[in-house]
Amino acid sequence: MSTPALGVDRKIYRVLAHAKPRAIIIACPDPRIWEATLCFIHEELGLRYGEYLFPAQLGGVVALSQPVTMPYASQHYGDTLEFCFKHFPSLEEIIHINHDDCARYRDFHETIGKFFLRGAPDLSERQRRDLGLASGLAPVVAKRPLETRQFLMQYANADRTEAYFDPA
Numbered sequence: 001m002s003t004p005a006l007g008v009d010r011k012i013y014r015v016l017a018h019a020k021p022r023a024i025i026i027a028c029p030d031p032r033i034w035e036a037t038l039c040f041i042h043e044e045l046g047l048r049y050g051e052y053l054f055p056a057q058l059g060g061v062v063a064l065s066q067p068v069t070m071p072y073a074s075q076h077y078g079d080t081l082e083f084c085f086k087h088f089p090s091l092e093e094i095i096h097i098n099h100d101d102c103a104r105y106r107d108f109h110e111t112i113g114k115f116f117l118r119g120a121p122d123l124s125e126r127q128r129r130d131l132g133l134a135s136g137l138a139p140v141v142a143k144r145p146l147e148t149r150q151f152l153m154q155y156a157n158a159d160r161t162e163a164y165f166d167p168a
């Protein structure tokens with residue numbers, strides 16, 4: 001333990017001495033939706049700080065569904081899960097959250113074209129299908145049985161200043 005040097009005024013922040021996270025959340029860190037995502041986690045999922053791990057993953061689960069085009073991101077996803085489940089035995093659930101108008105998904109769609117949709121009518125449906133895929137693969141990647149939930153954040157107004165989270 002140390003204190004700020006004499007005469008130095010530092011703001012002090014609260015730190016959890018013990019944390020037993022029960023959920024790992026894979027979600028896109030898009031700054032537009034960061035606040036909404038955290039509010040959803042706290043207010044609807046009922047998880048508090050310390051009860052979840054949030055290793056940000058650009059594009060949410062897209063890395064898992066594009067292992068050939070995103071080998072490093074896909075490997076990173078697997079490594080992250082493996083590390084988290086090894087070091088936090090309290091984990092019992094994985095929650096995947098994708099969001100509407102995700103730049104990562106849009107980028108793939110623009111680069112690869114309609115084949116990226118894999119038969120889905122639009123990007124939103126492609127994302128829902130990826131969430132289902134992730135929910136099936138996560139226990140395999142984590143090498144243990146676990147609860148899975150997945151959600152797709154969608155905008156609630158034309159200005160895109162409000163959103164809701166749909167189970168997917």
Ligand SMILES: [Zn+2]
Nearest residue numbers: 028030102103
């Ligand atoms: Zn995104």
